[in-house]
Amino acid sequence: xxxxxxxxxxxxxxxxxxxxxxxxxxxxxxxxxxxxxxxxxxxxxxxxxxxxxxxxxxxxxxxxxxxxxxxxxxxxxxxxxxxxxxxxxxxxxxxxxxxxxxxxxxxxxxxxx
Amino acid sequence: xxxxxxxxxxxxxxxxxxxxxxxxxxxxxxxxxxxxxxxxxxxxxxxxxxxxxxxxxxxxxxxxxxxxxxxxxxxxxxxxxxxxxxxxxxxxxxxxxxxxxxxxxxxxxxxxxxxx
Numbered sequence: 001x002x003x004x005x006x007x008x009x010x011x012x013x014x015x016x017x018x019x020x021x022x023x024x025x026x027x028x029x030x031x032x033x034x035x036x037x038x039x040x041x042x043x044x045x046x047x048x049x050x051x052x053x054x055x056x057x058x059x060x061x062x063x064x065x066x067x068x069x070x071x072x073x074x075x076x077x078x079x080x081x082x083x084x085x086x087x088x089x090x091x092x093x094x095x096x097x098x099x100x101x102x103x104x105x106x107x108x109x110x111x112x113x
Numbered sequence: 114x115x116x117x118x119x120x121x122x123x124x125x126x127x128x129x130x131x132x133x134x135x136x137x138x139x140x141x142x143x144x145x146x147x148x149x150x151x152x153x154x155x156x157x158x159x160x161x162x163x164x165x166x167x168x169x170x171x172x173x174x175x176x177x178x179x180x181x182x183x184x185x186x187x188x189x190x191x192x193x194x195x196x197x198x199x200x201x202x203x204x205x206x207x208x209x210x211x212x213x214x215x216x217x218x219x220x221x222x223x224x225x226x227x228x229x
Contacts, residue, residue, distance in 0.1 A: 034217060041222075041223075043206075044156075101158070101218070103156045106155070
């Protein structure tokens with residue numbers, strides 16, 4: 001059974017720092033992995049989707065990597081800003097799931113001004 | 114497009130009452146998902162539809178929960194009777210016709226349900 005883990009559960013860093021959020025999964029048979037952002041009291045917004053054949057995706061200051069063999073993905077945020085404060089969730093689309101994403105619990109990120 | 118629309122945004126009700134949550138997916142999207150999010154259990158998929166047909170409802174916790182999608186632009190999630198443990202944020206999401214590895218889900222703002 002696919003499991004997705006995100007560590008740490010919470011992270012607080014000063015503004016301007018580069019940071020890495022981690023996501024691990026137990027079964028490498030996936031179609032894709034996605035990173036989502038959730039602001040308090042709001043829905044989730046997809047940030048990056050990495051297909052299983054890809055190694056990374058970039059959008060602005062965000063870079064997500066995927067290493068299927070080790071079951072790991074990272075979300076790199078460059079030059080962090082207070083507006084980056086949110087909860088970041090990763091989700092995998094397993095090949096045996098019939099389109100049910102498997103979600104991590106999220107990392108709550110706080111960027112201190 | 115206005116994105117996925119959910120109503121109400123907040124609902125407070127008493128135990129035993131019927132609760133109906135509503136969702137309007139993004140126009141043209143063929144898949145609709147209902148999720149529940151709690152601190153204890155995180156994000157859970159309850160049910161999803163393809164072209165208005167329920168495909169997998171294995172995540173629906175009990176017979177008290179039911180979902181319908183009478184047409185491509187509207188879905189409801191009903192809880193009858195409601196219980197305090199149903200208190201959570203309920204999200205609706207939609208996506209284009211599913212093609213392997215490329216489609217993402219677009220989430221609504223959620224309905225925060227409190228059952229007293």
